[in-house]
Amino acid sequence: MDNLDLLFQAPILGVQLLVDGILVGAVFALAAYGMALVWGVMNIINVAQGEFVILGGYVAFFLAQAGIHPLFGVPAAAVVLFALGWALYRLVIFRIVDRDLFVSLLATFGVSILLAQFMNELFGADVQSAESGFGTWFFFDAMVTVAQIKVVSFVAVLVLGLVLVVFLKRSRLGQAIRATSQNARAARIMGIDTDRVYAFTFALNAAICGAAGALVAMTWVIHPFIGLAYTVRAFTVVVVAGLGNIGGVVLAGLGLGAVENFAGFILGAEFQAAFLYSLLVVILIGRNLVLARQRKYLK
Amino acid sequence: MKRAAPYVVALALGLSLVVPWLAPTYLTQLAFLWIMILFALTWDVVGGQMGYNSFGNILFFGIGMYVTAIIQVGLFVDVGAYTAASGAASLNLTPEQYFGGLFLGLGAAAIAAAVAAAVLGAGILGVRGHYFAIATLGLGIAAGEIASGWEYVGAGSGMVTPLYPGAVGGREEFFYYLSFALAVVTFLVLRRLYAGRFGLAINAIRDDEDKAEAMGLHTTRYKTMAWCVSALFLGIAGGIVGNIVGFIDPRDVAFAGATYGVWMVLMAILGGKGTLWGPVIGAIVFHVTQELFWTYLLGWQRVALGLLIVVIVVFFPQGILGWARERWPEQFGETVDAEGEAPAGGGEGGR
Numbered sequence: 001m002d003n004l005d006l007l008f009q010a011p012i013l014g015v016q017l018l019v020d021g022i023l024v025g026a027v028f029a030l031a032a033y034g035m036a037l038v039w040g041v042m043n044i045i046n047v048a049q050g051e052f053v054i055l056g057g058y059v060a061f062f063l064a065q066a067g068i069h070p071l072f073g074v075p076a077a078a079v080v081l082f083a084l085g086w087a088l089y090r091l092v093i094f095r096i097v098d099r100d101l102f103v104s105l106l107a108t109f110g111v112s113i114l115l116a117q118f119m120n121e122l123f124g125a126d127v128q129s130a131e132s133g134f135g136t137w138f139f140f141d142a143m144v145t146v147a148q149i150k151v152v153s154f155v156a157v158l159v160l161g162l163v164l165v166v167f168l169k170r171s172r173l174g175q176a177i178r179a180t181s182q183n184a185r186a187a188r189i190m191g192i193d194t195d196r197v198y199a200f201t202f203a204l205n206a207a208i209c210g211a212a213g214a215l216v217a218m219t220w221v222i223h224p225f226i227g228l229a230y231t232v233r234a235f236t237v238v239v240v241a242g243l244g245n246i247g248g249v250v251l252a253g254l255g256l257g258a259v260e261n262f263a264g265f266i267l268g269a270e271f272q273a274a275f276l277y278s279l280l281v282v283i284l285i286g287r288n289l290v291l292a293r294q295r296k297y298l299k
Numbered sequence: 300m301k302r303a304a305p306y307v308v309a310l311a312l313g314l315s316l317v318v319p320w321l322a323p324t325y326l327t328q329l330a331f332l333w334i335m336i337l338f339a340l341t342w343d344v345v346g347g348q349m350g351y352n353s354f355g356n357i358l359f360f361g362i363g364m365y366v367t368a369i370i371q372v373g374l375f376v377d378v379g380a381y382t383a384a385s386g387a388a389s390l391n392l393t394p395e396q397y398f399g400g401l402f403l404g405l406g407a408a409a410i411a412a413a414v415a416a417a418v419l420g421a422g423i424l425g426v427r428g429h430y431f432a433i434a435t436l437g438l439g440i441a442a443g444e445i446a447s448g449w450e451y452v453g454a455g456s457g458m459v460t461p462l463y464p465g466a467v468g469g470r471e472e473f474f475y476y477l478s479f480a481l482a483v484v485t486f487l488v489l490r491r492l493y494a495g496r497f498g499l500a501i502n503a504i505r506d507d508e509d510k511a512e513a514m515g516l517h518t519t520r521y522k523t524m525a526w527c528v529s530a531l532f533l534g535i536a537g538g539i540v541g542n543i544v545g546f547i548d549p550r551d552v553a554f555a556g557a558t559y560g561v562w563m564v565l566m567a568i569l570g571g572k573g574t575l576w577g578p579v580i581g582a583i584v585f586h587v588t589q590e591l592f593w594t595y596l597l598g599w600q601r602v603a604l605g606l607l608i609v610v611i612v613v614f615f616p617q618g619i620l621g622w623a624r625e626r627w628p629e630q631f632g633e634t635v636d637a638e639g640e641a642p643a644g645g646g647e648g649g650r
Contacts, residue, residue, distance in 0.1 A: 045429050045433070092609055101428055101429055102350075102616075103612055103616055105432050106352070106568070106612040107609055107612045109608065110606070110607075110608030110609035110612060111605065111609060112605070113557070113561065113601065113605035113608065114608075115605070117599075117602040117605055118602055120601075228436075232433070232440075239430070268448070270444075270448035270455075271448050273444045274444035274445045274448065277437040277438070277440045277441035277444065280433070280437040281423065281434050281437050281438055284423075285422040285434070288425050288426045289422070297426070297427055
């Protein structure tokens with residue numbers, strides 16, 4: 001708790017933490033948006049969400065290894081993960097779309113373990129990051145430092161999010177996705193191939209996560225086994241914001257980034273992950289208690 | 300088959316009693332077989348019989364392990380100093396001290412785990428469905444992260460349990476019988492519980508919680524009780540496993556969500572969740588397969604584990620016993636109506 005005093009004595013440190021947290025929180029919001037999409041349309045909670053993120057990170061990492069600038073990894077990862085998402089849908093997910101939650105949750109949990117262990121075997125368990133070669137900005141007599149790549153990634157997330165929203169509102173396929181999420185049966189009667197819509201939604205989610213992961217590899221680090229943390233972050237954001245609430249997802253994502261950063265500083269870096277997982281439990285219980293007063297529960 | 304079953308069980312139990320003389324080299328693996336059976340049985344209380352999928356039951360296992368070790372050590376020396384020396388200050392205890400500390404520790408582990416379940420259950424068991432599953436997943440990992448940051452219990456470098464005072468080989472035999480006894484007691488207690496009002500209540504909660512509540516059932520009380528029963532036995536098992544392994548690593552032994560935590564779910568489903576014998580069968584099949592074949596996979600075991608989960612859950616969700624029940628219903632004392640029987644496990648449809 002010594003760091004708490006430090007924070008009061010030098011409030012400028014708080015600015016640093018806040019900026020870092022918000023910049024990184026944008027990536028959480030993106031992953032959460034993908035999760036909310038699959039959840040809303042297919043009624044599946046994809047536990048393998050975080051593994052998609054990390055896989056995207058590895059795409060950027062290997063591009064950087066090959067001498068290509070990792071920013072190209074953002075579209076590359078999106079394409080690779082889109083293909084993987086489609087393949088996963090055709091192999092596994094289409095069998096569980098209409099099954100009960102027990103099956104879908106455990107099946108994606110299995111996929112998550114499978115992907116994490118695959119990455120561990122193929123890429124090794126080392127912590128990696130893709131060097132982007134950007135510089136750093138200094139503010140307030142170098143008390144606040146902002147890595148330019150974090151700003152670039154923040155902007156990239158905003159652009160991606162905007163493109164997605166416009167795509168879902170305007171395009172034919174986007175409208176089909178929204179129709180399916182509202183009422184799959186009615187959509188089928190109206191001639192929408194819901195199976196294709198599901199496949200596309202799942203692949204699109206994987207692509208979103210892949211792009212987010214490429215940004216993570218540049219701004220932070222990746223590691224085969226930290227995928228679950230991203231799943232939990234995405235889930236936390238969706239639980240706080242609710243389904244189909246884009247503004248809420250963005251705000252909750254940025255907020256989560258900031259809160260997590262402050263907690264990591266105050267409690268010490270070794271407890272940051274513990275804080276994240278405990279926060280999830282506390283939020284779930286809290287929301288449920290509020291609902292319980294009206295004789296309702298989280299559905 | 301139904302008539303032969305008691306003889307098979309009696310034979311298996313008899314064999315288990317004399318196995319230290321038959322196969323002394325495999326005692327540790329066989330002790331783990333009993334632990335696996337216990338894992339699957341305790342998971343099934345909440346996951347199968349009550350329909351609340353918990354991914355975080357490993358929490359109680361880890362709590363039990365740490366509580367036992369802390370008491371075993373703490374009775375004689377300061378725990379903080381002991382872990383700081385990280386095993387260099389290995390304790391030399393007399394048999395009386397060792398067994399006294401061990402059984403005291405196991406008792407405390409059972410209480411601590413059950414209390415943790417009661418306290419957490421009051422909040423978490425109100426959360427249903429997906430939310431419950433992911434909340435418990437978070438709980439298990441959070442505990443592992445906290446333990447690996449907490450200096451008092453050795454943080455990330457873990458904690459060594461005291462040395463067994465008896466003869467060489469006596470340790471394996473002792474812990475084999477201890478885990479054997481615990482698994483059998485767990486089975487008998489659960490069988491007794493399922494046969495009574497408790498079993499009916501948690502099955503009602505699985506089938507329709509709102510209706511169960513409307514019928515005047517104190518659902519929260521039963522749910523918490525079920526989790527406590529599960530935690531109680533898991534806590535004791537944790538204390539035993541800590542001493543079998545001899546070294547408590549916070550993430551890989553105590554709060555080992557990626558291995559034990561996943562296995563307990565998998566074994567219960569493999570055997571048939573929501574049945575008494577299913578978890579036992581699933582645990583035996585899984586553990587034997589794992590011990591026999593997994594060494595040939597050369598490091599790809601965990602990939603295979605993920606694949607196995609997907610395959611079992613997607614294609615074989617009813618489990619071995621569930622499948623047998625569909626295949627030979629008369630063996631399970633069920634009469635089949637030839638007409639108008641709804642297909643088993645039919646979903647809501649029309650989503």
